[in-house]
């Protein structure tokens with residue numbers, strides 16, 4: 001599996017703001033939006049393009065556009081904070097939604113929402129979820145996509161734990177990963193260390209569980 005870490009100084013500065021426990025929800029959401037713009041920008045570097053004629057005020061020339069804009073799939077809740085920034089860079093894209101909540105005892109994902117096109121053959125998908133911890137949630141999401149015929153999945157994360165990356169690798173699913181960091185590991189509650197806490201709660205409120 002191709003894993004790409006975005007170590008640009010501006011991306012790392014936004015990530016640091018998100019890690020900082022003193023960062024409040026509005027600033028956390030702003031840093032996530034800005035970091036998502038950078039992750040999407042880098043992930044899109046390899047997207048196929050097509051040429052088409054455009055007229056400038058001076059003359060005719062050749063323009064460039066994405067040949068096949070991806071479907072965007074934020075994983076609720078935490079991925080919602082990446083959706084608007086991704087759509088801003090990819091305005092031609094459509095959006096599907098997957099709602100998953102990790103069980104606090106088994107750490108397995110519980111699916112509560114799924115709104116996706118029935119047939120994803122030929123359509124690349126950009127999955128948005130800031131956290132790859134055990135990998136259960138993203139494996140579940142990517143399997144839903146592959147079951148609908150998707151063969152080209154890019155997962156965008158803020159943080160990835162090595163064990164989660166290994167799980168996605170073992171899944172054999174057709175995906176690549178773009179992340180701002182590969183962290184050290186997980187604690188006994190399966191939170192990423194050093195991490196940033198619960199990405200959903202830090203954006204939208206909730207009780208700390210780590």
Ligand SMILES: O=P(O)(O)OC[C@H]1O[C@H](OP(=O)(O)OP(=O)(O)O)[C@H](O)[C@@H]1O
Nearest residue numbers: 077078101102131133134135136137200
């Ligand atoms: O790799 P995993 O061990 O499966 O953990 C990662 C998942 O945990 C978080 O969601 P959470 O279940 O906390 O739901 P939320 O977004 O509603 O907070 C996160 O956004 C991922 O989806």
Ligand SMILES: O=c1cc[nH]c(=O)[nH]1
Nearest residue numbers: 133191192197198199
């Ligand atoms: O560290 C973690 C692990 C899973 N989900 C989160 O939001 N944070």
Ligand SMILES: [Mg+2]
Nearest residue numbers: 198199200201
């Ligand atoms: Mg959460």
